[in-house]
Amino acid sequence: MPQLDDRKEPHSELAEGVSARVPTTDEVQIKTPEKICGMGHRKKRKEDPRFIQGKGNYVDDVKLPGMLYMDIVRSPYAHAKINSIDASAALEMDGVLAVITGEDLKAAGDLHWMPTLMSDTQMVLPIDKVVYYAQEICAVIATSRYIAADAIEQVYVDYEPLDAVVDPFEAMKDKVIVRDDKEKKTNHIWHWEAGDKAATDAVFKDAATVVKEKLYIPRIHVSSIETCGMVANYNKARSHMQIYMTSQAPHAHRTVFALVSGLPEHKIQIISPDIGGGFGGKVPVYPGYVICAVASLVTGKPVKWIEDRSENLQADSFARDYHIEAEMAADKNGKITGLRVKTLSDCGAADAAANPSKFPAGLYSICTGSYDMKAAHVEVDGVYTTKPPGGVAYRCSFRVTEAVHMIERMADIMAHQLGEDPADYRLKNFIRPDQFPYKSPTGWEYDSGNYEAALKKAMDMIDYRTLREEQKQKRAKGELMGIGISSFTEVVGAGPSKDYDILGIKMFDSAEIRIHPTGKAMARFGTKSQGQGHETTYAQIIAEELGLPSDDIEVEEGDTDTAPYGLGTYASRSTPTAGAAAVMASRKIKAKAKKIAAHLLEVGEGDLEWNIDRFEVKGSPDQAKTIQEIAFAAYTNHPQGMEAGLEAVDYYDPPNLTFPFGSYICVVDIDKGTGEVAIRRFVAVDDCGHIINPLIVEGQIHGGLTMGLAPALYEEIVYDENGQNLTGTLADYLVPTAVESPKWELGKTITPSPHHPIGAKGVGESPTVGAPPAIANAVVDALWHLGVRHIDIPITPPKVWKLLRDNGVTD
Amino acid sequence: MSEHEVTLTINGEKVTRSVEARTLLVHFIREDLSLTGTHIGCDTTSCGACTVLICGKPIKSCTMFAVQADGAEIETIESLAAGGELHPLQEGFWEKHGLQCGYCTPGMIMSAKGFLAENPNPTEDEIRHGISGNLCRCTGYNKIVEAIQYAAEKLQAADAGGE
Ligand code: FES
Ligand code: FES
Numbered sequence: 019m020p021q022l023d024d025r026k027e028p029h030s031e032l033a034e035g036v037s038a039r040v041p042t043t044d045e046v047q048i049k050t051p052e053k054i055c056g057m058g059h060r061k062k063r064k065e066d067p068r069f070i071q072g073k074g075n076y077v078d079d080v081k082l083p084g085m086l087y088m089d090i091v092r093s094p095y096a097h098a099k100i101n102s103i104d105a106s107a108a109l110e111m112d113g114v115l116a117v118i119t120g121e122d123l124k125a126a127g128d129l130h131w132m133p134t135l136m137s138d139t140q141m142v143l144p145i146d147k148v149v150y151y152a153q154e155i156c157a158v159i160a161t162s163r164y165i166a167a168d169a170i171e172q173v174y175v176d177y178e179p180l181d182a183v184v185d186p187f188e189a190m191k192d193k194v195i196v197r198d199d200k201e202k203k204t205n206h207i208w209h210w211e212a213g214d215k216a217a218t219d220a221v222f223k224d225a226a227t228v229v230k231e232k233l234y235i236p237r238i239h240v241s242s243i244e245t246c247g248m249v250a251n252y253n254k255a256r257s258h259m260q261i262y263m264t265s266q267a268p269h270a271h272r273t274v275f276a277l278v279s280g281l282p283e284h285k286i287q288i289i290s291p292d293i294g295g296g297f298g299g300k301v302p303v304y305p306g307y308v309i310c311a312v313a314s315l316v317t318g319k320p321v322k323w324i325e326d327r328s329e330n331l332q333a334d335s336f337a338r339d340y341h342i343e344a345e346m347a348a349d350k351n352g353k354i355t356g357l358r359v360k361t362l363s364d365c366g367a368a369d370a371a372a373n374p375s376k377f378p379a380g381l382y383s384i385c386t387g388s389y390d391m392k393a394a395h396v397e398v399d400g401v402y403t404t405k406p407p408g409g410v411a412y413r414c415s416f417r418v419t420e421a422v423h424m425i426e427r428m429a430d431i432m433a434h435q436l437g438e439d440p441a442d443y444r445l446k447n448f449i450r451p452d453q454f455p456y457k458s459p460t461g462w463e464y465d466s467g468n469y470e471a472a473l474k475k476a477m478d479m480i481d482y483r484t485l486r487e488e489q490k491q492k493r494a495k496g497e498l499m500g501i502g503i504s505s506f507t508e509v510v511g512a513g514p515s516k517d518y519d520i521l522g523i524k525m526f527d528s529a530e531i532r533i534h535p536t537g538k539a540m541a542r543f544g545t546k547s548q549g550q551g552h553e554t555t556y557a558q559i560i561a562e563e564l565g566l567p568s569d570d571i572e573v574e575e576g577d578t579d580t581a582p583y584g585l586g587t588y589a590s591r592s593t594p595t596a597g598a599a600a601v602m603a604s605r606k607i608k609a610k611a612k613k614i615a616a617h618l619l620e621v622g623e624g625d626l627e628w629n630i631d632r633f634e635v636k637g638s639p640d641q642a643k644t645i646q647e648i649a650f651a652a653y654t655n656h657p658q659g660m661e662a663g664l665e666a667v668d669y670y671d672p673p674n675l676t677f678p679f680g681s682y683i684c685v686v687d688i689d690k691g692t693g694e695v696a697i698r699r700f701v702a703v704d705d706c707g708h709i710i711n712p713l714i715v716e717g718q719i720h721g722g723l724t725m726g727l728a729p730a731l732y733e734e735i736v737y738d739e740n741g742q743n744l745t746g747t748l749a750d751y752l753v754p755t756a757v758e759s760p761k762w763e764l765g766k767t768i769t770p771s772p773h774h775p776i777g778a779k780g781v782g783e784s785p786t787v788g789a790p791p792a793i794a795n796a797v798v799d800a801l802w803h804l805g806v807r808h809i810d811i812p813i814t815p816p817k818v819w820k821l822l823r824d825n826g827v828t829d
Numbered sequence: 830m831s832e833h834e835v836t837l838t839i840n841g842e843k844v845t846r847s848v849e850a851r852t853l854l855v856h857f858i859r860e861d862l863s864l865t866g867t868h869i870g871c872d873t874t875s876c877g878a879c880t881v882l883i884c885g886k887p888i889k890s891c892t893m894f895a896v897q898a899d900g901a902e903i904e905t906i907e908s909l910a911a912g913g914e915l916h917p918l919q920e921g922f923w924e925k926h927g928l929q930c931g932y933c934t935p936g937m938i939m940s941a942k943g944f945l946a947e948n949p950n951p952t953e954d955e956i957r958h959g960i961s962g963n964l965c966r967c968t969g970y971n972k973i974v975e976a977i978q979y980a981a982e983k984l985q986a987a988d989a990g991g992e
């Protein structure tokens with residue numbers, strides 16, 4: 019287990035020379051002409067033509083000669099002993115080649131267990147006991163999908179059901195031990211703290227007002243429209259394993275496969291082709307992947323495994339599942355002074371979260387949010403239950419959504435408690451622009467921010483004061499209208515490698531750029547887009563730096579044989595890390611280009627200056643060499659003694675994370691008869707620093723907002739007391755459609771990050787983090803006068819209706 | 830398993846194949862005919878990733894057997910730019926950034942095509958209901974709606990011009 023006691027301050031001092039104050043604007047910066055299309059242009063995506071014509075290439079589209087299919091037998095119990103597995107009937111079926119069990123994996127070199135990304139262990143296939151509903155029991159390999167599906171029905175498993183433990187507070191009592199494979203017979207996994215306990219206790223002692231609340235952030239599921247899958251293709255003659263995989267982190271997965279299987283890493287090629295959405299769900303290594311690879315090794319044939327949606331919802335990594343107890347203190351002026359938080363993290367049957375390894379609760383200690391306070395203390399305990407393992411992101415940076423939901427709910431409760439307007443209350447308590455870079459009480463160094471500007475802009479856009487008037491009038495008539503605010507601070511872009519690693523691999527990321535003699539380029543990255551539009555944005559970054567038209571730059575990711583090593587795409591880290599690597603690699607190329615230009619123009623390097631796409635002689639701009647001319651010369655006429663070619667690679671290790679922020683305001687109307695919450699308006703002002711492509715940023719924000727709406731009003735993975743999943747299909751797990759999703763109204767401010775070479779921050783997840791508390795705050799705002807203080811998400815009509823009935827509003 | 834002969838027209842081409850009675854139409858399209866633009870996203874007829882047009886109507890091809898399509902006219906996403914020119918819907922999705930991962934996109938476009946044939950001049954609300962059988966996890970739908978509005982206008986202008 020990682021020792022975290024020395025980790026209370028995640029970030030030490032930043033590199034010197036980092037500028038302090040960064041001005042806020044709202045104009046997107048454009049420096050290149052349309053034909054180059056660098057940063058700031060609303061460029062249509064380069065990847066789209068293949069997708070709109072049905073020519074994408076997803077894992078299930080891969081078809082190899084002689085390919086076999088795998089299907090998985092899953093447990094109908096959450097906790098049970100396995101007495102025996104009888105696969106003889108399945109094996110007799112025409113077209114069935116093999117049944118792989120835990121015993122087989124054990125015999126193949128203890129492959130029945132694997133490490134999780136948090137250095138815990140997880141069963142690939144069980145030998146004697148299952149610990150969650152839908153757990154993999156064994157796998158059938160057959161000549162067709164249909165035969166494999168038939169054959170899993172013919173495997174007879176003799177189970178002896180054991181008591182399930184579904185509630186994490188029950189699990190803490192250790193009456194039912196989930197992991198009896200462990201030496202210590204306890205369900206408690208880890209304890210983690212951040213902040214200063216003594217200072218926080220002191221602040222609470224002096225407080226004029228203290229508010230307390232219990233919040234549950236429920237278990238949810240990313241449910242990307244493409245499920246997970248793999249085609250493993252072992253070539254015996256070459257001792258080579260080629261794997262097509264729905265992977266957000268192909269290089270890290272290659273290393274994990276090498277470590278687990280003992281295959282040499284240079285004999286493993288992982289290809290992550292087009293990916294149909296990830297959101298964190300395609301970061302972990304699931305048992306199905308390992309079994310599929312083993313199946314190909316055993317049969318010597320390509321084997322395809324594609325999950326059904328119900329398997330995906332029932333067994334793959336969940337997100338959230340945090341039980342929080344929070345207290346907030348304020349002084350006699352209403353100024354927030356402290357925060358004290360205790361949290362129980364329900365990990366399921368293994369700690370298989372996808373956090374950086376030294377952060378079992380992810381970046382949860384960002385929970386002081388956008389508010390300046392004296393002290394904070396956060397404690398989190400991880401516990402096993404008989405539920406599927408996980409703890410992935412659901413389109414957010416590691417555990418930031420939980421933190422933001424808590425602090426934004428608490429700030430709202432405090433404002434209401436003190437009788438202050440929630441917007442004015444936030445303005446009074448924000449970290450001020452002149453306090454950046456800001457050191458938070460839990461040890462973070464926020465790079466830049468202007469929280470006031472973002473909230474004021476949102477208030478203007480929605481006409482906040484008029485809405486408050488309207489609310490007053492409606493309330494007098496007995497109508498229920500609420501206005502909710504969330505002014506969140508995100509933390510993305512892991513990360514500085516001294517603190518951040520996954521299984522020991524440092525969280526840098528990479529770019530490799532090669533410029534061909536005719537001035538066209540190929541750029542490869544260690545990240546992997548799952549819809550974020552990297553092929554377009556990375557090309558725009560390089561275009562900005564080197565002046566090559568972005569259409570002349572081919573971006574490639576996802577093939578470990580060709581791409582430079584990187585940690586992949588999740589937690590909004592691509593722009594902060596690989597995007598920065600693209601800048602640094604471009605600048606290395608530019609430095610060489612300058613030498614070549616000086617040689618061609620027969621001047622000293624000091625006589626040259628860069629202008630968009632060329633080096634010009636200072637004072638006589640018609641004496642110039644364009645990047646294309648320089649590229650040609652790099653292969654045909656480079657200076658004596660210089661290496662030929664024009665290419666560079668960069669492994670970028672950021673000096674800090676980036677801290678995007680924003681303010682969202684949501685207006686809801688509540689139907690008194692049904693308890694239904696209707697979102698009338700939702701204004702989102704985001705600040706992600708410099709914008710690379712406004713069209714893509716808008717798309718990311720829209721998508722993130724709908725994925726913030728989803729857990730706020732609709733989605734939850736629910737289990738019964740036996741650990742059976744009651745929401746295991748898309749008919750029960752309610753992903754919002756175009757009808758539920760409101761028309762989002764966007765605004766922006768731009769406060770560049772001083773810790774990123776082009777001042778950019780991540781953005782794809784901010785809205786998922788920021789939206790749920792805006793919605794929850796709006797609902798509570800509508801009901802506060804009835805005595806309602808808090809409602810756990812998802813805020814479903816039955817929950818609201820019950821509150822209305824209990825308070826005599828409806829019958 | 831009993832095999833049946835199926836003859837149908839797909840994207841203007843007549844095909845005859847022998848299939849098991851239980852073969853789902855989506856598997857027939859993707860695997861027997863190698864038209865992988867039509868996707869699969871669920872097992873409860875919820876997501877619409879598998880939507881194709883059968884005799885002009887949007888149908889979830891995961892919820893129909895191939896044998897039931899005997900004699901039918903099927904259009905999949907691959908038919909839309911067959912002439913080399915993008916269909917206004919494809920253009921709209923590209924222009925308005927109506928897609929991110931692209932996985933829902935073929936089904937979404939085919940649904941929209943069927944919908945616009947019925948309702949060529951829809952309101953925003955009608956569009957939202959029109960595609961409510963199709964899930965998208967990436968885009969938040971706003972830009973999909975804009976893409977369909979773009980196509981509706983373009984198709985109407987083309988119709989008006991043709992009269
Ligand atoms: S695959 Fe989901 S509706 Fe057909
Ligand atoms: S674009 Fe990814 S599901 Fe719609």
